[in-house]
Amino acid sequence: MREAAFIKQNKDNWLKFESLLKNYSQIDPEVLSNLYIQITDDLSYAQTFYPKSETHIYLNELSVSAHQKIYKNKRESRYTFINFYRRDFPLMFYKYQKHLLFSFSIFLLFALVGAFSAASDGDFVRLILGDAYVNNTIANIGSGDPMAVYKEANQTDMFLGITINNIRVSLTAFSLGLLFGLGTLYIAMQNAIMLGSFQYFFYDQGLLWESARTIWIHGTIEISVIIIAICAGFVMGQSLLMPGTYKRLDSFIRGAKDGLKIVISSIPFFVIAGFLEGYVTRHTEMPDWLAILIIASSLLLIIYYYVILPHQLNKKYAKAD
Incomplete structure (x- = not known):
């Protein structure tokens, strides 16, 4: 990119950052820190392609000034962990809403x-779910308790096992983004096809509602955050495939950091899903209205945190800017 085009593309952001520095005491330090990261990225780009130019000198001075105000005088907040989930992550995740929609669409397709x-092949379900699971479930259906599989294990063991396994799947989906997103696509395909065949199996047995009102008690959050992890993998994969104006290594570092933040954001939700599967789903005798309430509340929680809150915070801080 020519220097003139680079300046034209980023000039407004630089001037806005200068303005914020002049009113530093009135601006949220974390917001300023995020803008500072953007400035240092631009500085790195200018240092690579326009060394010793006026643009490089200007960005260097702006970066030094910002560093002095942000990091020398900044006290570490006791609420960093809380602020990550409450504000920092949702604000960052706003820019990945299209990635989330893409991940959801891919998962739904598979x-x-x-x-x-x-539906087309009678042996497909056994191929995907395994003979042991299918035979056990058919036996449970015959005994009048089709969802008995959720009652077989100890509650705590089930909670811990499911939670750890789901986090493992999440980390795998993210880390395989290193294969330019193809590994993440495979994980999405694997889990989505399993879900689709699993749900059809109960439909074919005449138990679609019985299975849905039971399985989705924990599955609403579980499947949602697996899709979130797939989104994280695609974020990292895109950073390698399409670095934009950044050097590929710099783009990858940014994508990997943001992808990891996305995965970290999902961990509490996996714990909630594991708790529900271990302690709540097994109560198949609960009334339909209670099951629907849990499923609806879970869905609203996911939509609020990963879609509504990022838009609200972006709108709020855009006004502050």
Whole structure:
């Protein structure tokens, strides 16, 4: 990119940052820190492509000034952990809403493929879910308790095992983004096809509602945050495939950091999903209204945190700027 085009593309952000520095005491330090990261990225780019230019000198001086105000005088907040979940992550995640929509769409597509394949081939469900699970479930259906599989294990053991396994799947989906997103795509395909064939299996047994009102008690959050982890993998994969104006290494570092933040954001939700599966789902005798309440509340929680809150915070801080 020519220097003139680089200046034209970023000049407004630089001037806005200068203005914020003049009113530093009135601006949230964390917001200023995020803007500072953008300035240092631009400085790195200018240092690589326009060394010793006026643009490089200007950005260097701006960066030094910001560093002095932000980091020398900044006291470490006792609420950093809370602020990450309450504000910092949702604000950052706003820019990845399209990645989230893409991840959801891919997952839904493969889930439909799984359901269609199960409907077309009688052996497909056994291929995907395994003979042991299918035979056990058919036996449970015959005994009048089709969801008995959720009652077989000890509650605490089930909670811990499910939570750890789901976090492992999440980290795998993210880390395989290193393969330019193809590894993440495979994890999405694998889990979505399994879900689609699993749900069709109960439909074929005439138990669609019974399975849905039971399984989605924990599955609403569980599947949602698996999609979030897939989103994290695609974020990292895109950083390698399409670095934009950054050097590929710099782009990858940014993508990996943001992807890791996305995964970290999902951990409390995996704990909630594990708790629900271990302690709540097993109560298949609960009334429909209670199951629906839990499922609806879980869905609203996910939508609020990953979609509504990022838009609210972005709008709030855009006004502050």
